[in-house]
Amino acid sequence: MTMIEAIRDALDVALAQDPEVTVFGQDVGFFGGVFRCTAGLQKKHGETRCFDTPISELGIVGAAIGMASYGLKPVVEIQFADYMYPAYDQIVSEAARLRFRSAGEFTCPMVIRMPTGGGIFGAQTHSQSPEALFTHVAGLKTVVPSNPHDAKGLLLAAIADPDPVIFLEPKRIYNGPFDGHHNRPVTAWRSHPLGEVPEGPYTLPLGQAVIRREGAALTVLAYGTMVHVALAAVQEGGIDAEVIDLRTLLPLDLETITTSVRKTRRCVVLHEATLTSGFGAELAALVQAECFWHLEAPVERVTGWDTPYPHTNEWDYFPGPARVAAACHRVLEVK
Amino acid sequence: MTHTALSLRFAAPDVRPGAAPDFSQFQVPVAGEMPRPAIDATPETLRDLAFGMIRVLDDTGQAVGPWADMPDLTDDMRREGLRHMLKLRAYDARMLLAQRQQKPSFYMQHLGEEAVSCAFQRALRPGDMNFPTYRQAGLLIASGYPVKTMMCQVYGNDGDPVRGRQLPVFYSSKEHGFFSISGNLGTQYIQAVGWAMGSAIAGDDKIAAAWIGDGSTAESDFHAAMVFASTYRAPVVLNIVNNQWAISTFQGLARGGAGSFAARGHGFGIPALRVDGNDYLAVLAVARWATERARANLGPTLIEHVTYRAAGHSTSDDPSAYRPSDEDACWPLGDPVLRLKQHLIARGAWSAERHIQAEAEVMAEIAAAQRKAEAIGTLHSGRRPSPAEMFDDVYAEMPPHLRRQRQQAGF
Ligand SMILES: Cc1ncc(C[n+]2csc(CCOP(=O)(O)OP(=O)(O)O)c2C)c(N)n1
Ligand SMILES: [Mg+2]
Numbered sequence: 001m002t003m004i005e006a007i008r009d010a011l012d013v014a015l016a017q018d019p020e021v022t023v024f025g026q027d028v029g030f031f032g033g034v035f036r037c038t039a040g041l042q043k044k045h046g047e048t049r050c051f052d053t054p055i056s057e058l059g060i061v062g063a064a065i066g067m068a069s070y071g072l073k074p075v076v077e078i079q080f081a082d083y084m085y086p087a088y089d090q091i092v093s094e095a096a097r098l099r100f101r102s103a104g105e106f107t108c109p110m111v112i113r114m115p116t117g118g119g120i121f122g123a124q125t126h127s128q129s130p131e132a133l134f135t136h137v138a139g140l141k142t143v144v145p146s147n148p149h150d151a152k153g154l155l156l157a158a159i160a161d162p163d164p165v166i167f168l169e170p171k172r173i174y175n176g177p178f179d180g181h182h183n184r185p186v187t188a189w190r191s192h193p194l195g196e197v198p199e200g201p202y203t204l205p206l207g208q209a210v211i212r213r214e215g216a217a218l219t220v221l222a223y224g225t226m227v228h229v230a231l232a233a234v235q236e237g238g239i240d241a242e243v244i245d246l247r248t249l250l251p252l253d254l255e256t257i258t259t260s261v262r263k264t265r266r267c268v269v270l271h272e273a274t275l276t277s278g279f280g281a282e283l284a285a286l287v288q289a290e291c292f293w294h295l296e297a298p299v300e301r302v303t304g305w306d307t308p309y310p311h312t313n314e315w316d317y318f319p320g321p322a323r324v325a326a327a328c329h330r331v332l333e334v335k
Numbered sequence: 336m337t338h339t340a341l342s343l344r345f346a347a348p349d350v351r352p353g354a355a356p357d358f359s360q361f362q363v364p365v366a367g368e369m370p371r372p373a374i375d376a377t378p379e380t381l382r383d384l385a386f387g388m389i390r391v392l393d394d395t396g397q398a399v400g401p402w403a404d405m406p407d408l409t410d411d412m413r414r415e416g417l418r419h420m421l422k423l424r425a426y427d428a429r430m431l432l433a434q435r436q437q438k439p440s441f442y443m444q445h446l447g448e449e450a451v452s453c454a455f456q457r458a459l460r461p462g463d464m465n466f467p468t469y470r471q472a473g474l475l476i477a478s479g480y481p482v483k484t485m486m487c488q489v490y491g492n493d494g495d496p497v498r499g500r501q502l503p504v505f506y507s508s509k510e511h512g513f514f515s516i517s518g519n520l521g522t523q524y525i526q527a528v529g530w531a532m533g534s535a536i537a538g539d540d541k542i543a544a545a546w547i548g549d550g551s552t553a554e555s556d557f558h559a560a561m562v563f564a565s566t567y568r569a570p571v572v573l574n575i576v577n578n579q580w581a582i583s584t585f586q587g588l589a590r591g592g593a594g595s596f597a598a599r600g601h602g603f604g605i606p607a608l609r610v611d612g613n614d615y616l617a618v619l620a621v622a623r624w625a626t627e628r629a630r631a632n633l634g635p636t637l638i639e640h641v642t643y644r645a646a647g648h649s650t651s652d653d654p655s656a657y658r659p660s661d662e663d664a665c666w667p668l669g670d671p672v673l674r675l676k677q678h679l680i681a682r683g684a685w686s687a688e689r690h691i692q693a694e695a696e697v698m699a700e701i702a703a704a705q706r707k708a709e710a711i712g713t714l715h716s717g718r719r720p721s722p723a724e725m726f727d728d729v730y731a732e733m734p735p736h737l738r739r740q741r742q743q744a745g746f
Contacts, residue, residue: 030347031583031657047345054553054589055520055581083519086555121440121714123502125518276736305740307729311440312491312499312714316722316744 001197002189003174006148007037007113010155011075013201015045018073021159023050025060025077025113034079035115035174061087061112065095068108068164075159078114081168082128087112095164096139111158111165116144117225117272118304118318119172119182123311129224129273129304134166135250135282141165141206142249146227147177147194150247153204160203170224170272178225179232180320207251211260215242218266218331220324221257221283223249226270229321237325239332241268249279257283258290265296266331270324275303297334300327348585352655356665363667366390366611367400371620374628378606385597385607388641391616396677402620410684416457416615417675417685419477420449421694424672425701426472426482427646430489430503433705434650438713439489439503443469447645447663448578450615450671453477455544455574458622459512462541466514466527469504470576470644471546478511483704492712492719498727499720521547521554524573528563531571531629542570542629550581552596553589561637565603568634572625573605575637576612578644583657600637612642613668615675641668722746 001009014021023038029052032039042050053060057078064074078084084091091112099107118127134142143158143165145151151169158165172178176188177195189195213231217240222230227245234241242260246253261267267287269280280301287299302319310317350357369389372381391403427444434442445452452473459465465474475485487494489503497507497515507515514530517523527545534541547557552575564571575596579586590596600607606628610621618640625636645663647654654660679685712718723746726737733741 027583029345030351034582034651048343051345052584052588054584054591055550056553056555058555059553085519086521123500123505123518125502275740305725305744306737307725308500310500310725311502312495312719313722313725317725 001148001195002176003145003148003151003169004035004037006152006197007155007169008039008041009197010152011038011041012044014075014156014159015041015049017201020071020073021049022067022072022074023076024053024074026053026055026079028052028077033077035171037077037113057083057085057087058090061090061095064110064112065090065098065108068110069098069106073109073159075111075113078112080126081114081116081130082125084112084114084130088133091134091140091164092137096137099163100139107162108164109162111155111167113167113169115171115174116168117170117172118309118314119178119225121311121314124308127309129168129271131168131249131271132273132277132279135279139163141251142168143206143247144168144170144223144249145247146170146173146224146245147192148189148197149194150204152197153202154206154247156201157203157206161206165206168224173225173228177228180229180318181232182315204247206248207253208248209244209246209253209256211242211256212245213241213243215240216264217241218268218328219244219257219260219264220268220270220328221246222270223247224272226272226319229319229324230270233321233324234328236321237328239325239328241328254286254290257287261287261291262294265294266334267291267295267299268324268327268331269299269301270319271303272319273304274306275301276306278303297331300331302327346587346591348587348658350659352657352659354659356659356662358665358667361667362388364388364390366393367403369400369402371401371404371624374624374631375633376606378601378604381606382601385600385609385639386594388609388611389617389621390611390614391620392614392674392678396674396681398616398678402617405616405620405623410679410682412457413675413679413682414684416454416619417672417679418693418697419453419473420615420672420675421697422482422701423449423453423473423476425694425698426476426485429701429705430486431650437715438709439491440714441503441650442489443504443649444646445470445472447666447670448576448612448642449473450618450675451576451612451640451642454615454618455622457619458626459544462512463543464512464514464527464530464541465544465546466523466530467516467546468548468551468576469516469518470548470578472504472506475506475508475511475513480508480511480513481704482701483707486705486708487711490708490713492708492714492717494708494711495720498724520551521556524560525556525563528560528569528571528635531569532563532567535570540630542572542626544572544574546574546576548581549575549577549579549586549596550584550589552599561599561603561605564635565605570629570632571635572622572629573635573637575639576642577639578642580644580648580654580658582648582652595639597637597639605635605637607637607639609639609641611668612640613671613674615671616678643668
């Protein structure tokens with residue numbers, strides 16, 4: 001199953017098992033979403049459960065907050081993460097703080113899904129990875145799946161969660177496990193073990209990372225598309241790395257991270273988003289605070305450059321396997 | 336006390352794929368019937384203009400009614416208008432084909448909407464500024480911007496003035512009054528108002544034109560623009576291009592219960608006109624009226640251009656999934672190119688043979704420009720902007736951390 005199908009499957013399960021779930025967004029109803037994540041859901045579950053909205057991200061999120069506070073569980077789609085900014089005030093000032101400011105009297109359990117990341121020649125308005133803009137906000141949870149199996153389980157967990165959850169979908173891996181080698185033929189999820197998605201409901205707990213590859217020489221922290229880039233980089237570079245897929249950025253599975261880094265004593269942090277004040281800064285700070293006496297080398301970050309996402313030179317921007325492998329070697333060379 | 340189980344209304348288009356196109360609910364007023372008020376008429380007296388439709392070209396190609404009264408409009412100018420539309424159409428056709436060959440990553444056409452931007456541009460003066468969406472390349476074509484340079488932007492090659500940074504069709508030209516396109520819908524509507532406010536504060540005589548699609552009027556930016564334009568009586572023309580569709584959603588979804596998009600102006604006290612967007616002369620007449628008002632310091636005008644997006648939203652879109660595939664052929668306002676052609680022939684200023692010849696000339700011109708653009712490069716081949724340039728223009732002066740990153744990137 002592709003990640004698109006897995007997300008659709010999760011939404012289908014949620015709509016079927018919980019009458020309070022609603023799904024809406026731009027082009028989401030009749031058409032089924034520009035990435036087809038909601039295809040067929042309106043037809044199956046009806047127009048009151050899955051519907052189109054006008055082009056207003058503020059409207060989508062603001063309405064979802066109101067609806068959630070009434071008692072429903074909206075799962076809304078922002079067509080591209082790059083277009084969530086009109087809704088940012090509603091997310092930050094309202095959704096994130098409603099529970100706190102009303103001492104639990106009003107809450108808004110809801111999920112905001114949005115495709116993120118580059119690699120599709122989408123330029124500055126279809127490529128951004130704004131996860132740090134969410135993890136920086138108290139009251140939000142942020143999830144980034146890296147494969148179909150996790151996407152379904154994490155999305156169902158996000159829907160069941162009592163607080164607002166930001167669910168970021170790396171669009172470059174919607175159809176296959178892209179490892180950063182843009183010149184090679186694309187591979188499909190069909191031939192990947194994590195493309196196998198169990199039928200029916202299941203959840204993966206938010207806040208649990210997973211070790212994708214065991215290793216002894218260094219720890220690579222990644223999420224989303226970069227998990228696949230990391231695996232390719234260390235494989236090809238013959239690097240004995242432990243690759244951790246964070247899956248949830250907040251809450252963060254610090255224990256899995258620190259256990260690994262204390263073992264390997266070296267750490268490289270990856271993300272596609274820009275470097276400065278990115279989520280990697282948080283990871284590096286936590287690793288140095290928790291593992292300071294175990295570290296043999298400074299923590300390195302491999303990220304997108306601190307520029308807007310370019311179009312023509314997309315692959316010079318994207319932190320691909322070569323840059324990841326080079327960073328790993330540098331960190332390993334520190335005596 | 337009675338209790339009613341509440342329910343919502345979910346607006347939907349009259350027909351969906353599989354059914355026959357049906358525009359029987361779409362009112363096509365007779366051409367020439369709408370009055371043409373003085374430019375200083377009060378918004379209250381203009382109310383009907385937001386609900387009817389200003390049309391100049393009738394079914395036989397005659398220009399009729401008060402809005403047809405443009406004595407300075409020579410045959411040459413009319414022929415030039417036709418040529419601009421032909422050029423835009425030919426350009427679209429070539430770029431669409433190039434996209435199928437993966438020379439650019441993406442493309443967006445104007446098919447069926449050529450009159451809107453091509454005609455509107457003729458009412459502007461050098462120095463005025465458009466804040467366009469991705470579907471107003473006619474503003475560039477009609478102002479004589481080189482097609483080859485447009486193609487270089489689409490290809491993101493070394494001839495691209497914006498250095499391969501933007502998505503194809505996101506042009507930018509200060510000289511041609513074409514503000515850099517954002518891609519985030521609606522954001523630039525209010526910026527146009529702000530630009531016009533700037534011109535007025537400086538005591539300048541330049542005006543701005545804002546552009547937005549039917550679907551995007553739902554964004555709050557649209558409302559912010561209306562509030563500011565109305566509050567300060569800014570010298571701006573606020574254009575809404577109602578091409579019936581916003582990707583898969585029909586115009587009724589964004590319009591809600593309002594009778595028209597133009598009617599949105601009324602709550603703000605902004606004069607609002609609804610125009611046949613497939614009628615080159617009507618668009619030109621309305622654009623002249625609105626720009627004259629702005630230049631005379633009478634404030635903003637809202638224009639709803641009623642047209643039809645005959646092609647897919649973009650090369651990533653297949654409209655047959657959400658509307659009847661032959662709907663465009665049934666669109667009651669016809670084809671803007673054919674309508675102006677018919678008008679010119681009716682005036683004795685054109686012929687079927689000259690039209691065929693003009694089409695061939697325009698296509699040859701576009702093909703020649705394309706050869707020149709491709710001699711520089713396309714997205715995947717030839718000369719392209721150096722990756723080092725990615726680090727330029729983030730700031731006026733490159734801060735140390737970017738200098739460091741550029742070095743790390745190997746430049
Ligand atoms: C803020 C924002 N939200 C969503 C999108 C995605 N999007 C791109 S075009 C489009 C439809 C716009 O329709 P309309 O305003 O009618 O303009 P048209 O394409 O018909 O010219 C959407 C939803 C976007 N670019 N920006
Ligand atoms: Mg539209």
